[in-house]
Amino acid sequence: MPVHVVRLGGNNINQPAIIHSLTSILKKVEKNHILVVSASENIQRILVSGLELLCISSQTYSELLANLREEAALVAQLNQTPELPVFEQSLLPLERLLQGIQYTGDYSLALRDQVLSYAEIMTTALLHDLFNHAGLEAQLLLPQELGLIVTDEYGSASILKAQSVENIRPRRWERLSLIPGSYGITQAGKIARIGDRAADYTAAALASILDVAELELWEISKSFKTADDEVIADASYIENLTYAEASELAYFHHSSIHPRIVEPLIEQHIPIRVFELQNGEKILKTTINSSLGEQTQTIKSVAHSDDIAILKLNGPGVGFKPGILATVTTAFAKHQINIRSVITAQTSINIIIGKQDVVKAEKISRQLDLSSVSQIEFVSNISLIAIVGHGMQTNHGISAQLFSAVAKHEINVLLSGSGASDLVSYLIVEEQDKQKAVNEIHKIFFNS
Template structure:
């Protein structure tokens, strides 16, 4: 029997119409389906914030459990679910772990990953209960029992394909199988998370190991469109993307897809099919494959992110003084601060970093007392806007059109960049100019 590997978002557990479509599809299919489930963001966030509070004087494990129960009860009420016995078992285990953190103060990365894995486990058991309520028999298989082996980089582990393949390839699965995503098991037997909401990376690994014809993503949070539809009414679905284009877009506002999703698929050239669930059917919106052809429409999307800040190291001669950038990047690496890009001039080094690391990065840099750096400043009120698509370097009019779109509308560009990749050109603008810039750039490329 053929097998379909699907990544299904836990956020859809609060969407009755989507669940109705899911139930209809699974009832009608004769194909085996493996659904890799991510966590609802509310449960994920509650656990993430809650375990940090447990080691403070304000810690309260009982309150945290009640809050998670409340989120689960909302979903159970929507679908008129009675008690799901399997949920009680997982809640008991979670409560024991939370109380252990509270009373011992143990907050190791390993223990944190173990606790956060419950967000996907709870979501998967909830979906199991919903399907059972609708007379659909499903099995639940956990990564730690199926042999999904990962590295010991807690919080950001990588899947070890070779070690995982033997056991996973030989698994006998039922017609409907549910698997919690986003974590695996280390060689030492510890749970390690693959990253924040990385269930699609897990699903891609299963698709590769089990030689699926494709990986299907059902009802992702942010569909692939020519722009964000909340800013551009005319934004349309992107029918085709390459692996590289899709990966580039994940770093911007397409947060529904994990940046590493294509890694396990590249060698076997397994396509990714992005579906919308509607009226009991699945509608193909975007196909992602390994081709790197420059299409007639070079620019595929106008993307953006607000999750950046610019750290500026100013001073006469910072561009001449050797070693400044090396000291800063080495310090950031040691403190797990991600650098997105670096743009230098003779009197300033501009480092683009994630916004949540900005204040910490500024303090660390200031404490270095670097020679030739007279001032360290931080600009957080900015947005990065990018045009994405293969063929930027072969089509010289692209950059001209990009800059004319913002220039004609008196939008000030703080920093611009292109040339590092044939895939993307970007502008950094004041956050107040973001929406206008996106709209005008979209007009230029998608008339």
């Protein structure tokens, strides 16, 4: 019987209407379904914060487990499910790990990944309990049981497809299999997380290994729209995207998918279809393909991110002095600070980083020997706004439209960039101008 691979958002365990639609759909389907489940944000937050508190003796492992049980009880109450035996069973090995961390007050990267993998495991166990109560049979299959092999880059592992194929492809699948996403097992037998929101990447790898016709995403937290609907209330769904466009929007957290989701699918050109679940039916909203196909609209979306800051290295000769940028980027890489973009001028080097890295980046920068740099400055309270879509370099009027939208409404542009790819043009504005800027740009490209 054909196998269908689906990625399901873990936050849906708190949505009884979605769970009802989900069980109705799965009871009717004829194909074997593999549901790769992401972590509930609430469960992951409790586990991450609890782990840190455990190490500084501000919380005991018993208190952390009690908080997790309390969250599970809320899920059970919402879904009118009286018992959670599978969830309780999932806590037993976690309890032993937490006891050890409380005793030592420390943990390795490998142990941290092992503990955090329980965010997905507990979410999947809860879903299993909800299905059992609704009369839907399923098997819970852990990635280590499945034989999903990953690199030993803890926190950001990659799936080793060639090593995983021989474990996964011959397997006889049950009617419904539930797999916790976002982690795998190294060749040394240790758990390594692929990253946050990485269940998509795991699902894509399984779709590739099993050579399915398509990968389906059911009820992602944020759908693909012409803008973030928290900023533009009447933003429309995007019917078609390319792999590259979808990855770019994921980078901006414009949609709740992992930017690496397309990597395993490229060679086989496996399409991605995004569905919403309503009244026991799944409704197609967006199709993501490897090729452009027929394009009726160059600009697909106006994306934005508030999670940025600018490091400005100022000085009269920084543009002429070789080695400054290399020194900074090498130091940042050593301390795992991701550089989003670099824009240079003769008197200033502007490095765009994540806002959460500002304190660490400033400390490192001031310790470096940066000749010709007379001032180190950080700019926060800013927003990155981008227009995303293939054809930026061939449709010459697009940039003019973009800048006329902000100039007409007296929005100050701090930095701008385009030309690095045919896919995106962006500008940086003060955070207080974000709403107005996104609104006016969206009007020009979608409301005219």
